[in-house]
Amino acid sequence: MYFIDVQGTLISDTDKSPIRGSIEFIDMLNEKKIPYMVITNNTKKDSLDFYSFLQSIGFSFEFSKYLDPLMLLDSRVKKEAVAAYGTNEFLETLVKRGYLLNYKNPKTVLVSVKDDFTADEYAQMIDFLLSGASLVGMHETSIYAKNNKRYPGVGAILKMLEFATSANYEVVGKPSEIFYKEALKMLRNQARNAEFSEITIISDDVKGDLGGAKEMGMKTVFVTSGKYKSADEIVPFLEPSLRPDSIYGDMQEILEYKNMEII
DSSP, X not given: OEEEOOBTTTBOTTTOOBOTTHHHHHHHHHHHTOOEEEEOOOOSSOHHHHHHHHHHTTOOOOGGGEEOTHHHHHXXXXXXXEEEXXXXXXXXXXXXXXXXXXXXXXXXXXXXXXXXXXXXXXXXXXXXXXXXXXXEESOOOSEEEETTEEEEOHHHHHHHHHHHHOOOEEESSTTOHHHHHHHHHHHTTTSTTOOGGGOEEEESOTTTHHHHHHHTTOEEEEESSSSOSOGGGTGGXXXXXXXXXXXXXXXXXXXXXXXXXXO
């Protein structure tokens, strides 16, 4: 059974095209009727729109096998008085979903990815948090990769704001416990008695996605087709208990070197 990341794992961070072997891997799981969930930290497009995009570029799976943070957001963040930070697409998606953006006296500071955060935006977030607003991250990625550049991910920004203000924060998407538990609940529609110990998660975010998953008992596979150019950039610096169980270049390598028992 599998949890499978999307950005940097199934699709390229550069042009959003399918990564080598990714469509074939999903097709193999479908053919062999192996239970899986496609779990993504997508926040730019509405969930159905991003799912439809994945279908349009060749991925074949039911929406019941898809989960992103927007699908859990309403249960975690009230819709009124939200100071949201991220791409214009993210802000537009929030407004369409009924969230009332407020940059005067917000109750919640909501952070997503963006490659051009400004010092003034960070200053505004800090002021809101020091005035009592709660801090929520759409996910807790370590690095945000875009256009062959690597920026601080939402997880890095949350840690900075926590250090600056002593505000605690919550996370909606990966690698939060609530997100993985929802993914497990949905997986049980395919495999009734599924447990985390039976799941292998594949992702390019070894510090975010895989570290949190490993703490919950999942087996972890790190692919270097996304955020990191090689495992040597990050794996030697991780706590031994959080290092991935297996490392591959991309989904094609997983297909080439495995039979299912290997990973």
